[in-house]
Amino acid sequence: MRSCLLKICRLICVFLSFPLFLLKALGLSAAxxxxxPRLVYAMTARYNAKMHSEKRKLFRNVCKFADNNGSLRLLEIGCGSGANFQFYPYGCTVxxxxxxxxxxxxxxxxMDANKHLxxxxxxxxxxxxxxxxRDESVDVVVCTLVLCSVRDVKTVLQETRxxxxxxxxxxxxxxxxxSTSTWIHFLQHTLEPLWFFxxxxxxxxxxxxxDVEAAGFSQVHIQHLEAPLTVVIRPHIMGYCIK
Known part of the structure; x- marks a missing residue:
């Protein structure tokens, strides 16, 4: 019954989103x-306010991966509007x-607001x-709210390594x-076509x-959490891997 309802609701969303995908296919969605980016920049402050303690916890160990001279070169993929800059250690190169x-x-x-970097x-x-x-040229790679929208997660993780x-x-x-047992799972599959656009x-x-666990890192530290956000993006993972 639930599976049938899910398919029906998803079809409705696919139908509603069809004109949007048609515009994209015709190249008319460039605007x-x-x-x-303006939308993301406006949302950044709210996201950071709600996830401030989690981000501080996540990035507290970044400085431990500096080289023997104390310098740290950090690559942020999918950097967007620079939402993470405030959490990076003083003096690191981004x-x-x-x-x-x-x-x-x-x-x-x-960048102008974070002169410590x-x-x-x-x-x-x-x-x-x-x-x-270049190969093996950075001490740290950071990726937040990016793997959801890349074309190939596995390839991104290979490039990261x-x-x-x-x-x-x-x-x-x-x-x-x-989890498949939750209504969030139901809503995610139902709303995905509209959310994608x-x-x-x-x-x-x-x-x-x-994908992270299978990427070939020597150490993988993953924490699952429920973020205080819009219901369909509430399930989160955070952590770090060591090459």
Missing amino acids: YKRCF LCADPNPHFETYLRKS TYEAFLVVHAEDMQEV RVLKTGGAFFFLEHVLS FGDGCTITRATWK
Whole structure:
């Protein structure tokens, strides 16, 4: 009964979202690419306020992965508007990467507000193909609310391992698929077609922790949590992996 209801509700959402995907297929949704960074920048303060303690907990060990000279080079993939800058340790060098060039205006605002960091560059690249970043050249890679919208999670994690120095760390914070026994799981599968468009490719039904666990890191530390957010993105994972 529940399975049947899920299929019917999802079909309704697919039908409602069809005009949006048609516009995208015709290349007429480019304007939304420009608007999306503004939307993300506006939401950042609210997300950080609700997740402040979790982010502080997540990033408290970043400084431990500095090299022998005490310098720390950090790559943030899917950096967006720079929502994490305030949590990074004083003096670290940040390399930013995002496929949407329209984030740069808001990224610069975050850079100006976080003078305790050194900013190396803003690379307009997809996380699946970061050829501009050399092998084993960064101490830390950070990825928050990004693996939900990349095209290939496994490839992103392979690229992450490639650019990390041996002994370096990958820090992540992501919303994920809920347990099959919950109504959140039902809502995620039902609303996914509409959410995908308005979230600029965000997928709310990924069991991302499975990909992280299978990515080949020497150590994996994952915590599941319920975030105080919109119900369909309430299930989260956070943690870090060591290469």
